[in-house]
Amino acid sequence: NAGVTQTPKFQVLKTGQSMTLQCAQDMNHNSMYWYRQDPGMGLRLIYYSASEGTTDKGEVPNGYNVSRLNKREFSLRLESAAPSQTSVYFCASSEGPPRVSYEQYFGPGTRLTVT
Amino acid sequence: AQRVTQPEKLLSVFKGAPVELKCNYSYSGSPELFWYVQYSRQRLQLLLRHISRESIKGFTADLNKGETSFHLKKPFAQEEDSAMYYCALYNQGGKLIFGQGTELSVKP
Numbered sequence: 341n342a343g344v345t346q347t348p349k350f351q352v353l354k355t356g357q358s359m360t361l362q363c364a365q366d367m368n369h370n371s372m373y374w375y376r377q378d379p380g381m382g383l384r385l386i387y388y389s390a391s392e393g394t395t396d397k398g399e400v401p402n403g404y405n406v407s408r409l410n411k412r413e414f415s416l417r418l419e420s421a422a423p424s425q426t427s428v429y430f431c432a433s434s435e436g437p438p439r440v441s442y443e444q445y446f447g448p449g450t451r452l453t454v455t
Numbered sequence: 456a457q458r459v460t461q462p463e464k465l466l467s468v469f470k471g472a473p474v475e476l477k478c479n480y481s482y483s484g485s486p487e488l489f490w491y492v493q494y495s496r497q498r499l500q501l502l503l504r505h506i507s508r509e510s511i512k513g514f515t516a517d518l519n520k521g522e523t524s525f526h527l528k529k530p531f532a533q534e535e536d537s538a539m540y541y542c543a544l545y546n547q548g549g550k551l552i553f554g555q556g557t558e559l560s561v562k563p
Contacts, residue, residue: 344498375553380464382541382553383499398550430499444551446499 342366344447346431352453353421361416361450363431371434372414373444374398374406376427383430389414421454428452457482457546461554468532469562476527476557478516478542487545488525490516491553494538502527502540512536532561 347362365372373388375398385398387406395406403425405417414433418425429450434442458481468474480486490502503511505518505525516527525542542554 373551380555382459382461382555383551384553385550388550399552432499443501443504448498 344431344433344445346429346447346450348450349448350451352455353418354455355422357421358417358419359421359452360418361429361431361452362413363415363447364413365431365433365445366412367433367435367445368411369433369435369445370411371436371442372408373432373434374404374414374416375430375432376400376425377430377449378427386416386429418452421452423454426452426454457544457552459542459544459552459554461540461542461557463557464555465558465560467560467562470534471531474529474532474536474559474561476540476542476559478525478527478554480523480525480542480544482523482544482546486518486520486523486525488516488518489543489545489551490514490525490527491541491543492538493541499541532559534561534563537561 344365370391374386375383377383384400389395389408392411407415431447432444434444436442460479488505492502493499514529518525539556539558541556544552
């Protein structure tokens with residue numbers, strides 16, 4: 341039981357390049373999330389998916405797109421990377437709709453640098 | 456606006472000393488609050504939630520609606536408590552709003 345896995349662990353991009361961050365969970369969770377973590381700003385929600393087939397914007401969605409490929413997988417795409425997107429990206433999942441009784445489980449993170 | 460504020464970026468204490476990590480929130484309605492922790496080279500994980508009124512690893516947190524606070528406390532800090540701590544608020548839209556985080560350093 342790996343929990344939440346993310347690939348890649350590290351990535352360096354040049355401005356304007358595109359890439360997709362992959363996330364998968366093996367806990368049969370319904371909800372999945374993408375956050376970015378920046379120094380002094382905590383974690384900010386980019387997008388989330390309350391259930392398979394649905395996605396919704398979070399606090400900072402601009403410059404990103406997501407795909408809930410199936411119940412297990414939730415990918416984050418940067419179409420044209422910008423230096424402002426340099427960050428650590430975390431994927432998370434929870435058992436049900438975002439409710440207090442459901443803990444969010446986090447992946448190990450992807451450290452992305454855009455030059 | 457819904458907001459979580461952790462005023463201290465870094466809190467440094469000696470082993471055995473009491474520790475209090477501050478968290479203030481802004482929310483209209485009944486808040487649901489959490490503390491998450493990230494140890495070095497480990498994943499972010501749930502430490503405790505106010506609704507459970509539990510004590511985890513010696514930490515407790517009491518919701519004070521009058522002061523809109525949810526401070527995390529431990530009477531005797533241990534070196535293994537050194538980590539990044541995040542206070543988080545569950546909002547009406549079903550999202551977690553995180554504070555900026557406080558790095559706790561417990562010195563021997």
